[in-house]
Amino acid sequence: DTAVSQTPKYLVTQMGNDKSIKCEQNLGHDTMYWYKQDSKKFLKIMFSYNNKELIINETVPNRFSPKSPDKAHLNLHINSLELGDSAVYFCASSHGMPATYGYTFGSGTRLTVV
Amino acid sequence: KNQVEQSPQSLIILEGKNCTLQCNYTVSPFSNLRWYKQDTGRGPVSLTIMTFSENTKSNGRYTATLDADTKQSSLHITASQLSDSASYICVVSALGYAGGTSYGKLTFGQGTILTVHP
Numbered sequence: 001d002t003a004v005s006q007t008p009k010y011l012v013t014q015m016g017n018d019k020s021i022k023c024e025q026n027l028g029h030d031t032m033y034w035y036k037q038d039s040k041k042f043l044k045i046m047f048s049y050n051n052k053e054l055i056i057n058e059t060v061p062n063r064f065s066p067k068s069p070d071k072a073h074l075n076l077h078i079n080s081l082e083l084g085d086s087a088v089y090f091c092a093s094s095h096g097m098p099a100t101y102g103y104t105f106g107s108g109t110r111l112t113v114v
Numbered sequence: 115k116n117q118v119e120q121s122p123q124s125l126i127i128l129e130g131k132n133c134t135l136q137c138n139y140t141v142s143p144f145s146n147l148r149w150y151k152q153d154t155g156r157g158p159v160s161l162t163i164m165t166f167s168e169n170t171k172s173n174g175r176y177t178a179t180l181d182a183d184t185k186q187s188s189l190h191i192t193a194s195q196l197s198d199s200a201s202y203i204c205v206v207s208a209l210g211y212a213g214g215t216s217y218g219k220l221t222f223g224q225g226t227i228l229t230v231h232p
Binding site: 004040041042043044045056090092102103104105106107108 | 148155156157158159160163201203205219220222224225
């Protein structure tokens with residue numbers, strides 16, 4: 001199936017831990033994103049990579065570090081997790097920037113920090 | 115500041131009825147406007163995309179309108195079905211520029227939660 005796939009779907013971890021969320025797309029898109037959806041359902045962009053190059057880096061704590069080993073992968077590593085990091089994180093991809101033809105989102109990773 | 119506001123926050127309708135969701139935005143410079151459907155526990159899926167010059171666009175039972183002068187958009191759902199129950203998110207893209215590359219910077223509305231009852 002052609003899609004944007006994220007793993008894991010659910011992640012429960014303790015404060016202070018370091019965790020990673022993986023994202024892969026097989027759509028041949030050249031741009032990938034990480035979004036955070038908070039409890040109020042707002043989606044906010046965190047990072048965007050175009051051809052493995054960081055293009056957008058919104059005001060996100062340094063504890064969040066994206067890594068793009070190739071065009072098809074964009075992983076999100078989070079250090080020293082805090083309670084406020086609890087949210088649903090969505091990976092997305094698009095063809096080109098701006099994404100004239102729309103974005104394809106993954107199913108999300110629900111992160112719960114306890 | 116770029117903002118997208120949607121109304122109502124939630125809506126309950128009976129199966130087979132029509133409904134209209136609203137989206138007002140203050141995003142500049144405007145690039146395009148999308149409506150997404152987000153089922154519970156899933157990522158958003160695009161329904162329609164409209165550029166500045168488009169007034170209406172349909173996708174099956176979904177019809178989106180855009181008034182670029184008043185900066186308003188609506189999503190009309192006809193003959194609703196139980197499967198239409200979801201969150202509908204209005205997303206407006208502004209043209210941005212960073213690192214020598216132009217990009218579409220998205221501003222998301224908070225969504226309208228639609229519940230269709232049998």
